[in-house]
Amino acid sequence: MRLRYVLCVLNGITIGVSVIALLLWRSSWPFVVAFAIFTLAIDAYFLVNRHMFRLLEREDWPALCVWLEQRVFVQGRYTARFTRLLANTYLTLADSAAVRELEQKTALANPSLIEENALVFGVARLLSKDIADVAPFFSARLDAAVRVPGTARKRALNTSSWLRWYYGFSLLLDRQYPRASEQFIILINEISPAPLITGLSAFLLVDTLSKALVERKAELLTVAENGRRQTRKRLPRIQDWNKAVSEACGEIHAVILLPRLRDAGEWLYTASGVR
Numbered sequence: 001m002r003l004r005y006v007l008c009v010l011n012g013i014t015i016g017v018s019v020i021a022l023l024l025w026r027s028s029w030p031f032v033v034a035f036a037i038f039t040l041a042i043d044a045y046f047l048v049n050r051h052m053f054r055l056l057e058r059e060d061w062p063a064l065c066v067w068l069e070q071r072v073f074v075q076g077r078y079t080a081r082f083t084r085l086l087a088n089t090y091l092t093l094a095d096s097a098a099v100r101e102l103e104q105k106t107a108l109a110n111p112s113l114i115e116e117n118a119l120v121f122g123v124a125r126l127l128s129k130d131i132a133d134v135a136p137f138f139s140a141r142l143d144a145a146v147r148v149p150g151t152a153r154k155r156a157l158n159t160s161s162w163l164r165w166y167y168g169f170s171l172l173l174d175r176q177y178p179r180a181s182e183q184f185i186i187l188i189n190e191i192s193p194a195p196l197i198t199g200l201s202a203f204l205l206v207d208t209l210s211k212a213l214v215e216r217k218a219e220l221l222t223v224a225e226n227g228r229r230q231t232r233k234r235l236p237r238i239q240d241w242n243k244a245v246s247e248a249c250g251e252i253h254a255v256i257l258l259p260r261l262r263d264a265g266e267w268l269y270t271a272s273g274v275r
Contacts, residue, residue, distance in 0.1 A: 061089050061092050061093050062093070064085075064089050065086070065089050065090065065093065068082055068085060068086040068089065069086065072086055072102075072105075073105065076109065078105075078106055078109040078110040078113060080113060080116060080117075083102070083106055083110070083113050083117065084113075084116075084117050084120060086102060087099050087102055087103075087117060087120045087121065087124070088120060088252050090102065090124070091120065091123065091124060091127070091252050091256075092252070094127070096124040096125075096127040096128040097128065099120070099121065099124030100121075100124055100125070100128065103121045103124070115141065118137075118138075118141045118159075118163060119159065119162055119163065119166070119251070119253045120252060120253065121137075122134065122137050122138050122141075122163070122166055122253075123166070123252065123253045123256060125137055126166070126169075126170060126173075127256070131170060131173050131174045132174065134166075134170035134173075134174075135167060135170040135171050135174060135176075138163055138164075138166050138167035138170060139167055141163055142160065142163055142164055142167060158193050158194050161187060161192040161193060161194055161197050162194070162197065162253060164183055164186065164187055165183070165184075165187060165192075165197050165200065165201060166253070167183055168180045168181075168182075168183030168184050168187070168201070168204075169204070171183065172204065172208065172209070175212075177209055177212040177213050178213065180204075180209065181205065181209045181213060181216070181220060184201035184202075184204055184205055184209070185201075185205075185220075185223050187201045188201050188202060188205075188223055188224075188226060188227035188230070189223070189226075191230060194248075195230070195231045195234040195235050195241075195244065196241075196244050196245065196248055196254075196261065198227050198230050198231050198234075199227065199228070199231035199235075199241070199264050199265070199268050200257070200260065200261065200264050201227055202223075202224040202225075202226075202227030202228050202231065202264075202268070203224070203260070203263065203264035203267050203268070205220045205221070205223060205224040205227070206220070206221060206224045206267065207263070207267070210224070228267075228268055231268055232268060232269070237269070238265055238268075238269040241265045241268065241269065242265065245258070245261045245262075245265070248261075
């Protein structure tokens with residue numbers, strides 16, 4: 001039903017704009033033609049993919065997997081949209097092995113998509129509990145962020161920071177505590193573009209690494225407190241933190257961290273920040 005409403009709204013807009021443009025036809029006809037073509041293209045896109053949108057609306061993940069597998073594996077349509085959606089759907093179904101298989105096939109068909117979806121494929125490795133294989137994957141992609149201007153650059157920097165965070169986290173899970181602490185310290189000292197990453201890094205320094213690296217406890221607590229101050233400067237209230245968490249959970253790599261993000265929020269906004 002929502003798809004039908006969207007199409008009706010788009011067609012209504014087209015008709016309204018076209019009527020106005022007709023009054024100024026001599027000067028506006030190129031705009032009318034271009035807008036009509038644009039609207040027809042959108043209508044065609046929704047019609048061609050209407051089954052996919054219906055499955056997404058119903059949250060019928062198994063059926064969506066079947067539909068996407070037909071496009072990707074059978075038809076060979078290894079596009080950015082289909083590959084990412086299929087990987088996310090597999091993760092929603094907790095099928096990390098299927099994501100690994102998708103990664104292997106994508107690497108052969110369209111290698112650039114591995115870099116574009118490094119977080120999704122890296123998280124799948126993490127969930128498969130093959131910890132020794134996770135850190136090298138993230139490490140190899142730390143310097144792969146493209147330098148581009150404006151909003152795209154900010155997004156690239158944000159992705160790069162998440163890659164570094166997951167690299168540090170994978171080292172922590174592998175009990176390589178000194179190397180893990182280095183990554184979280186970098187994220188705090190260089191001021192990550194995402195305050196969630198800064199706060200989460202500070203929390204792990206306090207909650208885990210300061211206890212594992214007793215000889216460096218004072219240093220790690222000092223850095224963690226700096227990260228805590230940075231986070232609270234950018235997100236003054238716990239309500240701001242919770243809102244940022246909700247927004248971040250639009251991505252699967254943040255959803256799996258939800259329990260840790262909640263614990264980090266509790267620590268960040270206590271009176272002393274000491275657990």
